[in-house]
Amino acid sequence: MIRRAVALGFVLLISIARFWLLALKGPRTLERRARWVQETCVRVLRSMDIECHVEGQVPTHGLVVANHLSYLDIVILSAAMPCFFVAKAEIDTWPYFGKAARAGGTIFINRSSVASAERVADIISERLKLAVPVLFFPEGTSTDGTMLRFRSRLFEPGIVSGAPITAASIRYVISDGTPERELCWYGDESFAPHLLKTLDSPGFHAQLHFGAPRVYADRRVAADETFAEIVVMRGCEPVKVLQPI
Template identity: 30%
Template sequence: MSVWLPGAPCTPTACVETTGPAAALPRAVLRLAAVAALLLAGVVLAPLGGRVPAGWIRRWCRAIVRACGVRVRIAGAAAPTGGLLLVANHISWLDVPLLTAVRPARMLAKAEIRRWPVAGPLAARGGALFLERDRLRALPGTVALIAGALRDGTAVAAFPEGSTWCGRAEGRFHRAVFQAALDAGVAVQPVRIRYRVAGGAASTAPAFVGDDSLLASLWRVASARGLTAEVDVRPAIAPGTHPDRRTLARAAHPVRTGEPRWAHAALGGVSPIMPG
């Protein structure tokens, strides 16, 4: 099996639950309509590529999450400029706009996403790096492609767990993508993403795991009430501080450090609490 294609034990039946009172049906429909409108705007603007200001991209990504009815809290260190590997744990499709809200980046995505309606063309136009996860022979070329983008001063975002987990359980970071950061000599910035309901309890409602369908996951998020996404940006790991990809992957796993301090935190001028 390819190092890009690890398994996760999480399934919709065993792990995913809707916590808290559901939103009224009209509100859920309006939320989905707002998401569709924002995605359409993204498709229209995608051909502009690098000419779209980074601030606009961050605001658009936050708007996607807020349109779903999810409050957003971002706290921690500011992302440095230049080539950067952003790595995060992976729970939901919401992780993608949340990570891009930290810093616009070329997303490392599985090749299957290219075939998704709307999201596939949008990801391709946005510069996503697609990988064939079941082809071990493609590994050196994929690492070289990522390293080349990093050397060019681009940020690349990846989910090194290789699969989504429900959030209550998490996987280890696989090492392959970290070799690209070592080859390019760039920093690695860990990010931890969590979802909670009112009162602070962990929520698996946003999880997109196992054989869950994207439509079912969209509806579950849009119809939930009181969801909050917490994005904790850890300090960047400077290049040259770890001798190999194994130790770098271990150091970059964001679960290894403590809880964030939300009360007075801010990220590059972004308010730590953004109501949906």
């Protein structure tokens, strides 16, 4: 655990220097900032001895939606591709990670505010014009691996613009057979203890599976069909609970 923790700390410190060095090579555009995040996350995975096996075509634009297990998802998905995340507003207040997320182009949303959702939808519409995907977790929260019905509101910018929407499933496989949920960060568990537990865990890898991009005419249909696609890719049973649209 100590070796991983030291390596992780070193990577995070180096990432700060690399961000400021970006300005020496030209404007820190949103695309360049997304690639900075990708390069940092590749190094983070190496420092934590996490391998990622990718199946399917990695998206280069449009919307990407994924199931949500932990903060590790963000690192794994970012390492696979440059992208802009939509994240809960609370992350913006986290030490280091909040500023790093904002520097990388993350869009923060207050999920209890209609005004915030509308503002974020407008930002997503603008980002969809760039050659970098926008990624969000339609469950609205992380889980123990049991999927919750997708909320449909943030699909709307993709519907209006006719952007391709790609489903992505993520799974953790622990080498000693420990259940995936032991790596999931959900409920009321604090961040720091969970990170220490993750650093002390036996070897594991992530399985990332991208579906085929599709264009949808209705946001509820898009939410339900990408949900069903990810359930199949993960081979899990969803919890059939209603979520706000």
